[in-house]
Amino acid sequence: MRAIEQDRFGGPEVLNLVEVDRPEPGPAEVLVRVHAAGVNPTDFWHRATGGLLGQPVRLGWDLSGVVEAVGVGAALFRPGDEVFGMPRLPQAAGTYAEYVTAPSRHLARKPAGLSHVEAAGLGLAGLTAWQALVDVAGVQPGQRVLVHAAAGGVGHLAVQIAKARGAHVIGTASAAKHAFVHGLGADEVIDYTTTDFAKRLHDLDVVMDSIGGEYGPRSLRTLRPGGILVALASPAETYLEEQAAQQGKRARFMIVEPDAAGLTSLAGLVGTGQLRVEVDTVLPLDQVAKAHEIGQTGRTKGKIILTL
Numbered sequence: 001m002r003a004i005e006q007d008r009f010g011g012p013e014v015l016n017l018v019e020v021d022r023p024e025p026g027p028a029e030v031l032v033r034v035h036a037a038g039v040n041p042t043d044f045w046h047r048a049t050g051g052l053l054g055q056p057v058r059l060g061w062d063l064s065g066v067v068e069a070v071g072v073g074a075a076l077f078r079p080g081d082e083v084f085g086m087p088r089l090p091q092a093a094g095t096y097a098e099y100v101t102a103p104s105r106h107l108a109r110k111p112a113g114l115s116h117v118e119a120a121g122l123g124l125a126g127l128t129a130w131q132a133l134v135d136v137a138g139v140q141p142g143q144r145v146l147v148h149a150a151a152g153g154v155g156h157l158a159v160q161i162a163k164a165r166g167a168h169v170i171g172t173a174s175a176a177k178h179a180f181v182h183g184l185g186a187d188e189v190i191d192y193t194t195t196d197f198a199k200r201l202h203d204l205d206v207v208m209d210s211i212g213g214e215y216g217p218r219s220l221r222t223l224r225p226g227g228i229l230v231a232l233a234s235p236a237e238t239y240l241e242e243q244a245a246q247q248g249k250r251a252r253f254m255i256v257e258p259d260a261a262g263l264t265s266l267a268g269l270v271g272t273g274q275l276r277v278e279v280d281t282v283l284p285l286d287q288v289a290k291a292h293e294i295g296q297t298g299r300t301k302g303k304i305i306l307t308l
């Protein structure tokens, strides 16, 4: 099968198209024929530095495809089932490949209303938004929720999820993307290039921050007492937990985890028309370097997807 591999860290040019053996599903695993694989900033980080894993790995955590074979004991799926998801993270999943094995409970059935290209953009980014807003922050109807980078892969799904939970949603984005973010259901959109959100907003219940750096402490300032900041950008942000506590607020740094129940909830929102996936760019697998070059500009609207 064809797959993308790298034998050293570096820029997009280290990514090579190679021919490798097709994997076999182990116990409780399925073998998926990948139709589309999502591209995420964590892919750029792992390509360049090894990220959480410290060594070059086959990249890619997002997939949508069709079950080709089931390992012993993987009782949930049969060959031919359409699935999507985000297997194995924080271990390598290697979805930049024609076939991939995954623990069966790291996947869920692909919503009928999404193409493989769209579903490949929902796993990692959708689970991040779901776990941050629903599991960690526990967003309630009527709460005021700030979503930073509201036009991005995670942000555009977070806006829709928070709306579906009945929240009042405020997003940050540059002016050219305001119509898009309003169209997702955001009640207010702040142009972060001209307006200091930390001066404009106060008494928020929840902030989801994927930007990091000084956005963390500035976001804390916008929370009400007892409000919560979910930080996503860097493990270094655990320092915010103590800083928040000193202000009578809460902060949590979170890493997204495989989560079939979360995937099923996301699929449910797709089914009720409350969640859609914006696709910025679609490229074939052999143009993975171009996909990374576009993605690491940090300016995309929605998701970048590789097709196989």
Ligand SMILES: NC(=O)c1ccc[n+]([C@@H]2O[C@H](COP(=O)([O-])OP(=O)(O)OC[C@H]3O[C@@H](n4cnc5c(N)ncnc54)[C@H](OP(=O)(O)O)[C@@H]3O)[C@@H](O)[C@H]2O)c1
Binding pocket: 040, 041, 042, 124, 125, 128, 148, 149, 150, 151, 152, 153, 154, 155, 172, 173, 174, 175, 177, 192, 210, 211, 231, 232, 233, 234, 254, 255, 256, 295, 298, 299, 300, 301, 302
């Ligand atoms: N902890 C975890 O488990 C986890 C999981 C997923 C992602 N993340 C992290 O979250 C971050 C975002 O991921 P993503 O997939 O959403 O990235 P992405 O799709 O590349 O985000 C691109 C978007 O970010 C917006 N943006 C850039 N700088 C901004 C700023 N200062 N204020 C507001 N918006 C800004 C851009 O809008 P403009 O063009 O308008 O600037 C663009 O639409 C990454 O750092 C990623 O590593 C962490």
